[in-house]
Amino acid sequence: MRTLQSCMGCQYRKLLGLLLFYIIASVISWHLIKLISRMALYGECPVNATWVREISELLERPSCNLDEPQKNKMLAHCKITMDPNSQTVRMMRSLPVLTPWLAPIIWEGTFDTKLLNSQFKPDLQVGLTVFAVKKYVQFLQNFLLSAEEHFMVGRKVHYYIFTDQPKKIPTIPLHHGRSAHILEIPAHQPWQEISMYRMEALSMMAKHRFYNEVQYLVCVDVDMVFNDHVGVEILGELVATLHPGYFTMPRYSLPYEHRPSSLAYISPAEGDFYYMGAIFAGTVAQIYQLTYACNRAIIADKSKGIEAVWHDESHLNRYLVRHKPTKVLSPEYMWDVYMLHGDLLKKKRFLAVTKDHEEIRS
Structure with missing residues (x-):
């Protein structure tokens, strides 16, 4: 009986581990897809885990509250134009359609x-x-x-x-x-x-x-x-x-x-x-x-x-x-x-x- 309970516990732990892995993988994938799907160009940026995380966080913040020095530190190396043949991530640089005080x-x-x-x-x-x-x-x-x-x-x-x-x-x-x-x-x-x-x-x-x-x-x-x-x-x-x-x-x-x-x-x-x-x-x-x-x-x-x-x-x-x-x-x-x-x-x-x-x- 004790052996059967141990086996069932192992099964539950495995299922829980798989579920957690699936959730973590889904979240990471969603962030990467969202990042890459931004079609307007902010620059030509090499694929780098640290930059992907920092720029993704930057884009999620309201534009009127951006810390300008931090923003420019992150994106200073990016170019306005990009080589379509290069292996890069195309970053979004959305043209604003509203001011922070909601004027069009x-x-x-x-x-x-x-x-x-x-x-x-x-x-x-x-x-x-x-x-x-x-x-x-x-x-x-x-x-x-x-x-x-x-x-x-x-x-x-x-x-x-x-x-x-x-x-x-x-x-x-x-x-x-x-x-x-x-x-x-x-x-x-x-x-x-x-x-x-x-x-x-x-x-x-x-x-x-x-x-x-x-x-x-x-x-x-x-x-x-x-x-x-x-x-x-x-x-x-x-x-x-x-x-x-x-x-x-x-x-x-x-x-x-x-x-x-x-x-x-x-x-x-x-x-x-x-x-x-x-x-x-x-x-x-x-x-x-x-x-x-x-x-x-x-x-x-x-x-x-x-x-x-x-x-x-x-x-x-x-x-x-x-x-x-x-x-x-x-x-x-x-x-x-x-x-x-x-x-x-x-x-x-x-x-x-x-x-x-x-x-x-x-």
Whole structure:
């Protein structure tokens, strides 16, 4: 009897051991399959048990709580491109579609154009502001022609053209319901002054004119061309655009203003993304608040002999630290052919014109 019980105990132990082995193997397999099945590339990483475990744990943590130094230590050796013939694990580098405060990040495939159009009234009025001053006036014709082809097609659009040379503004045939308004401004000598003056001019016009004529404003640079559909998906209360040169970079490497003496200062503990000054949008009220705040900060800095590292763009980023955008545009909406990682974009909707910056700014 005692021998029979011993044998039965052995059988139970064997069965228990097999069950535990099966559970452990299943868990390990599930983690490996999940790891390898991430199809978007973060880099070319050799198969290594330690790296598989560390990177797997990294990807499971919420992106807004990542420890940036640890993340970059783990992935610093990975390349953006990979040799398809090499024996490597393809790591996932997902392009974010939500900010940590749950604002959408707009990429191709994240929105339904037909559905969005149905949510905006047919009589919606959109303002597109652009500054064509000094030598930059030469870019205006191609800018307007491309906007007529791709920007808010079928919608009512007001082109607000700020210029110091109204006689040089080209006459472009516009579609029904679209109009151009020439707003004369004084010419400032240094290009940085022109860039920063934009905030003052926009805040004044938003307060005294724009609110009577349009519901939304889209503020862009003139040395650009629309290259693909840009529609109501970019409209929102306050809309910012990821800078194409920094959307893959860790926060600590972003080119914020790092001098506490400037009102554009962003401390190492602050900041989410680095936003481009070449395109931002929002309701007239929100654009007024943004441009007014930035203009006041620029004036205060100037009174102390300070100019932010990236001029009005630095102040824009400071404002957006405290006033989170309700929508963020991906680099599809602001691209330069010289930027890296263009293969990550399905569309390149708004493109910088190739030019000699020194000659144009002189």
